[in-house]
Amino acid sequence: MHITSKNKKKSSKNKTRKHKLDKLIPKITKINDYSVLFLPLPNCKIFYASAIIYGGNIIENKNNSGISHLLEHVIMDSWKKCNKKSCFHYWEKYGTYSNAHTGNTEIKFWRQGLSKYANDIMDYIATIVVNPFIYQKSITKEKAAVRNELTTYFNNPVWKLNNFMDKHLYTKDGLIYTNDWPQQIKNLKNIKKNDLIQFAKKYFHQDRILFVVAGDYNKIQITNILKRKLKKKQNIRCISFNPSCYTLQKKVLFVKHKDAKNTKIRIYFPSITKTFNKDSHYYPFISQLIGSSGNGILFDELRTKLNLVYGAKCNLLNNSCGHFFFITISTLDKNVLKVLFKFFEIIEKYKKNTISDKKLSHFKNRYLFNNFNVKWNSSGIASFFEDTIFYQLRKSDKNILSYNQILKKIKHLSKDKIRNLIRSIFNTEQCMVGYIGKKKVNFTIKDF
Numbered sequence: 218m219h220i221t222s223k224n225k226k227k228s229s230k231n232k233t234r235k236h237k238l239d240k241l242i243p244k245i246t247k248i249n250d251y252s253v254l255f256l257p258l259p260n261c262k263i264f265y266a267s268a269i270i271y272g273g274n275i276i277e278n279k280n281n282s283g284i285s286h287l288l289e290h291v292i293m294d295s296w297k298k299c300n301k302k303s304c305f306h307y308w309e310k311y312g313t314y315s316n317a318h319t320g321n322t323e324i325k326f327w328r329q330g331l332s333k334y335a336n337d338i339m340d341y342i343a344t345i346v347v348n349p350f351i352y353q354k355s356i357t358k359e360k361a362a363v364r365n366e367l368t369t370y371f372n373n374p375v376w377k378l379n380n381f382m383d384k385h386l387y388t389k390d391g392l393i394y395t396n397d398w399p400q401q402i403k404n405l406k407n408i409k410k411n412d413l414i415q416f417a418k419k420y421f422h423q424d425r426i427l428f429v430v431a432g433d434y435n436k437i438q439i440t441n442i443l444k445r446k447l448k449k450k451q452n453i454r455c456i457s458f459n460p461s462c463y464t465l466q467k468k469v470l471f472v473k474h475k476d477a478k479n480t481k482i483r484i485y486f487p488s489i490t491k492t493f494n495k496d497s498h499y500y501p502f503i504s505q506l507i508g509s510s511g512n513g514i515l516f517d518e519l520r521t522k523l524n525l526v527y528g529a530k531c532n533l534l535n536n537s538c539g540h541f542f543f544i545t546i547s548t549l550d551k552n553v554l555k556v557l558f559k560f561f562e563i564i565e566k567y568k569k570n571t572i573s574d575k576k577l578s579h580f581k582n583r584y585l586f587n588n589f590n591v592k593w594n595s596s597g598i599a600s601f602f603e604d605t606i607f608y609q610l611r612k613s614d615k616n617i618l619s620y621n622q623i624l625k626k627i628k629h630l631s632k633d634k635i636r637n638l639i640r641s642i643f644n645t646e647q648c649m650v651g652y653i654g655k656k657k658v659n660f661t662i663k664d665f
């Protein structure tokens with residue numbers, strides 16, 4: 218292809234931009250005591266703004282469990298400019314895209330759209346979070362939406378296992394009821410407008426929020442909007458961002474489901490080590506090595522070699538409670554016992570022995586392959602940094618690495634280090650095994 222001088226210039230400019238982003242370690246800016254993460258992306262056509270708030274299920278109790286989720290729905294419509302209608306209608310003509318989610322230790326709101334709407338998007342995100350205008354009409358509407366959402370979860374009986382395991386896994390009331398849909402549906406009826414207003418007032422303030430701004434925007438204008446919207450507040454009480462959430466008990470739990478066609482197994486490895494500690498950059502790699510679907514160690518041993526399962530996956534959850542690895546396996550009822558014994562045998566094997574050179578090379582290449590696909594657009598760069606920074610908001614010595622530094626760490630990861638990581642992560646003394654199916658098997662805490 219013939220390259221014109223104009224194209225050449227553009228591609229070298231893109232290269233410099235990419236080069237700079239690879240090395241970026243962003244810092245927090247304070248605006249009226251609120252934390253803001255500015256991620257400038259010259260020439261980016263899409264603007265992205267989000268707010269992450271420390272809260273979610275963890276700050277609830279049995280009788281208001283689900284209030285964060287309802288508030289999350291209602292707040293999306295709490296911008297006065299939407300003029301008492303759904304904000305969906307207000308934003309329709311702008312072609313923007315938005316969503317929110319409630320997690321165990323956070324609530325997050327975000328909106329993205331064309332750069333020319335950056336100021337409106339920023340105004341919206343800042344206002345709904347710190348100064349929401351809650352309408353009774355939207356509460357009634359969103360209660361119905363949440364009820365519909367929660368009842369769909371009943372279709373998959375695995376919720377019973379999740380709920381039962383939560384009751385044993387967590388120490389905090391709010392987390393204990395995270396997956397208790399019947400309790401949350403019951404609570405919905407009793408949550409009043411004033412409860413939502415007071416809840417937002419109590420928890421949505423500068424100590425607990427991180428705003429993220431990404432794209433090609435006018436920083437002075439965005440800063441001015443934030444200065445106007447984010448008013449200083451007095452007497453904010455500092456809360457701990459590293460609560461102890463887990464009972465760390467060794468247990469085996471069974472949930473009977475008489476119509477089940479097979480058995481679903483979950484194995485939890487919670488940890489109270491700080492969420493972004495010195496080893497945490499390796500955790501996604503370890504999670505892939507153990508249980509990426511299709512080629513992880515578990516899949517290789519349990520399915521390819523032994524034909525015992527259909528799938529075996531390892532997931533990693535990072536939040537304010539610490540990091541949490543969990544395994545999900547589906548198997549035929551007749552294989553449950555065999556799979557459980559085999560699983561712990563595999564884990565013990567890789568605690569004692571290092572993985573082969575072939576496996577090491579395979580998983581490093583896979584990791585690099587997946588990570589070279591990171592897209593440096595506004596939402597891509599935001600998702601690369603926002604959680605890492607949010608969960609360390611209070612830490613003075615934050616552990617934040619650039620994209621290049623992470624890749625370098627993985628390239629130099631040794632087989633011994635991997636074995637040591639497996640030893641520390643998969644601590645069977647704090648491990649909880651749960652399964653849902655037709656039949657209970659003879660497997661107890663003495664067996665792992």
Ligand SMILES: [Zn+2]
Pocket residue numbers: 286290363366
């Ligand atoms: Zn929802």
